[in-house]
Amino acid sequence: MNDNERMISREYIRRLMHHTIRLLVCVTLISSSVYAQPTPPVNDSLYLSLEQLFALGAKANLQLTADRLQEQVAYERTRTARTDRLPDITVGLRAGVLGQPVVFERGLSHATRPESPDWQQNYALDVDQPLYHGGRIRYAIRQADIEKEIARLQTAADEADVKLTLLQHYLELFSLYKQHDVLTRNIAESERRLQDIRRLKREGLITNNDVLRSEMQLTDDRLSLLETENNIRLASQQLDILLGLDERLLLCPDTLLLRTDYTVEACDDYIHQAYWGDPSMQLLQQQTKLAQNHIRQVRAEQLPRLSLYASNTLARPVSRTQADMYNNSWNVGLSLSYSLDALYSRRHRLNEADRQLDLRRNAEVQQQQYLRHTVRTAYLKHEEALRRVEALRLSVRQAEENYRIMRNRYLNQLAILTDLLDADRLRLNAELQLTTARTDVIYTYYQLQRAVGKI
Secondary structure, three states: OOHHHHHHHHHHHHHHHHHHHHHHHHHHHHHHHHHHOOOOOOOOEEEEOHHHHHHHHHHHOHHHHHHHHHHHHHHHHHHHHHHHHOOEEEEEEEEEEOOOOOEEEEOOEEEEOOOOOOEEEEEEEEEEEEEEOOOHHHHHHHHHHHHHHHHHHHHHHHHHHHHHHHHHHHHHHHHHHHHHHHHHHHHHHHHHHHHHHHHHHHOOOOOHHHHHHHHHHHHHHHHHHHHHHHHHHHHHHHHHHHHOOOOOOEEEEOHHHHHOOOOOOOHHHHHHHHHHHOHHHHHHHHHHHHHHHHHHHHHHOOOOEEEEEEEEEEEEOOOOOOOOOOEEEEEEEEEEEOOOOHHHHHHHHHHHHHHHHHHHHHHHHHHHHHHHHHHHHHHHHHHHHHHHHHHHHHHHHHHHHHHHHHHHHHHOOOOOHHHHHHHHHHHHHHHHHHHHHHHHHHHHHHHHHHHOOOO
16 A cells, blocks of 8 residues: 555545544443443433533522522511501500409508409500601612612622633533544554554564563553543543533533634623623622612601601500409500710711721622733633634644655655654644633633623
8 A cells, every 4th residue: 555545545534434423422432431440331312512511500500599588588688678668556454353442541550442343454556657767768678679789689690600611611521522532642643553564573573672662652542542531431421510410420421512603792791791791799789879878878867756646545444443344545646766875986887887898898899900900811811712713723633634744754754753653642632732722712702791791
């Protein structure tokens, strides 16, 4: 077989391997796991898209479950705060034994014991309707509404962080699958190269040393492939735990991620969007509103309280004459009260509330600085990853051409085996670096989306 025929045959096999390797990798890993584990694993795999990853992760995460419960608590707190505008209604019932009264007509002598009933009863209905409390009720309702919004934003911020963490694990698994493809193709090429070397050995053109070194290189590649397969199983197991799935289920990531066009806007646009879209920034803004509302609550405490009250009482016996009869009485009026301690305690409490507001505003400025740094870092890293992909694509092509030249030169006894193996290792490293750069493009893009609150 001449060089042209061998090149055509190699190209055909390479294309065939490229189309079938992705279908076989899951089956290969599952089959190997049957022999590697003492207990029978679940012989099943699951294709997992990015949308499914985020949906399952948000549902299974315990921190997000706690955040949703906190949202429900905050919602009930808003309903409770609104009930303070309704009247306080009290119904009372008092019944008991009435002792024998003793009447002294002259000093403490000549005591008489008049006739009186032995049982007393008292039925009361009291209503107190707030009319004006200086804004205390209104500000309490506003506080509950702000706390409800804070709980929602906390859930959104935690959910965005959870998604970004899941994406890290997902891209790690994705990278391992691509690494598995590269190593598989490299092993196939090494096996073909070893056949050619053995043929040259039989023809007496090279020594047995080249055969042994090629076999050692092939063994190292197979061990690297085995290590990658184990890492795939471990990464898949870690994702299974985070997603609440069976730990023995083998996950297969979406390979279409590399075909997506991850275009970005201007960096300043992302920074502006982050100021208004980042859930953490919105949460701090709500906390600032909460501090401002607290100042209004403190100021409202120095204002008087005005309420409308009404009461109706049915009692037996008549308290004044002890006659065994029911007596019904009612009254309606206004109640005005003022807390005198507000005169000397309000100033210190108001100063404390002002300092709390300053702290909240300071936290907003710090978050803005952090967002600017985060957005610019992710933006530059994204551009860097894009350029690295373009450069490494060229490097892969150059490494492929270099390997082809060195292989032909070696088969024609114009180069030594060390040069050929170095060219092979250079080609392998270039492909692995290209895989890493592609995953960096995806991750830095979603870092930008996280900063502006779009995931």
